Amino acid sequence: MKLHLIELIQLRIPLLSPFVTSFGTQTHRDALLVHVSSDSAEGWGECVALAAPVYSPEYAHGAAAIIEQFFAPVLLGQEQLSAADVAPLLQHFYGHQMAKAAVEAAVLDAELRAQQLSFAAFLGVERDRVPSGVSVGIQASIERLVEVVAGYLAEGYQRIKIKIQPGWDVAPVSALRAEFGDIPLQVDANSAYTLDDIALLRDLDQFELLLIEQPLYEDDIRLHGVLAAQLTTPVCLDESILSLRSAADAIALRAAGVINIKPGRVGGYLEAVRIHDLAVRSGVPVWCGGMLETGVGRAANAALAALPGFSMVGDISASDRFYAQDITEPVLMQDGWIEVPSTPGLGRVPLPDVLAEFEVSRTRILPG
Ligand code: SMG
Ligand code: MG
Secondary structure: OOEEEEEEEEEOEEEEEEEEEOOEEEEEEOOEEEEEEEOOOEEEEEEOOOOOOOOOOOOHHHHHHHHHHHHHHHHHOOOOOOHHHHHHHHOOOOOOHHHHHHHHHHHHHHHHHHOOOEHHHHHOOOOOEEEEEEEEOOOOOHHHHHHHHHHHHHHOOOEEEEEOEOOEOHHHHHHHHHHHOOOOEEEEOOOOOOHHHHHHHHHHHHHOOOOEEOOOOOOOHHHHHHHHOOOOOOEEEOOOOOOHHHHHHHHHOOOOOEEEEOOOOOOOHHHHHHHHHHHHHHOOOEEEOOOOOOHHHHHHHHHHOOOOOOOOOEOOOOHHHOOOOOOOOOOOEEOOEEEOOOOOEOOOOOOHHHHHHHEEEEEEEOOO
16 A cells, blocks of 8 residues: 555543552553554554653654654655565664554554454454453552452452562562462563572562563563573563564573563564564463553554463453543453454554544654
């Protein structure tokens, strides 16, 4: 297809409650949406970069800037563009995976809708629902954590992940085990530890967690291997996995017993599928991560997570985990399951009224 418009829409959507991690507190989701229009269809993609470069080097305004200045002119200049062309066309621009993923998603959505094909059918998945897990931020007290987790379990979430950091690790995990027994439980450190903390991290082994996610720094792949050899809890990498190449390195170095696949972090859904395939060949289980997506990204993630290698429960919760009002028809969780969308495209499009309510700015980019 030939694109004749790329629109960048910045949104600011309030979260139901602040989401606290070892790197900071999110009270809003500053989502960047990419909207493309072609001769055959329209498409929507969501950029998962946060407002500030605190989870990764990317941030929402930076993503909009690189798309406007560098990516859009290349894509608008193509006579024939397919989603599979987007990554190769942008490969010579270093980094910016989340920005690349967002434009690829928008083009893919348009392409699938032009073909009347669902993302699930495109992927060839057989499952029509995926199990739903929830990520729980750092709380003000252990009592509050127990209360929050009890609420999610009552709602039906099949797996609990809690955020940890030095000073909020052994005690909250121990309290959850004491209160809820052997529920499926895992922790995410978002790089808050170093190898000096090895005794403390080994202390967590007694709780038989499903995994510990990203204990060390992003580019400490080798050190994650050193750590993994000394823990019984599987080490799962999130921030460290930026591409098929880093996934292959992590697997070879035995640094990742498990991989959290986030399409945005690795440059798009197509690269996510390649990492999934490598993990399957290597016997490494994967699960689909989350970045507080609106329905646009959340629905597409549900289809991706239906691929067979996604054998662990992911961070795909319902829209109402974070939002009083999602910008799309909400993604629902029922009895612990999220439906895999079956409509043409990635699964959800923004509702114009709601979009207008949360819109901060809109940039229209036309062929030059
Ligand atoms: O979308 O349910 C979600 C959030 C899951 O914890 C989550 N994401 O490191 O895995 C992670 C974090 C990154 C975003 S924190 C603002
Ligand atoms: Mg993580």
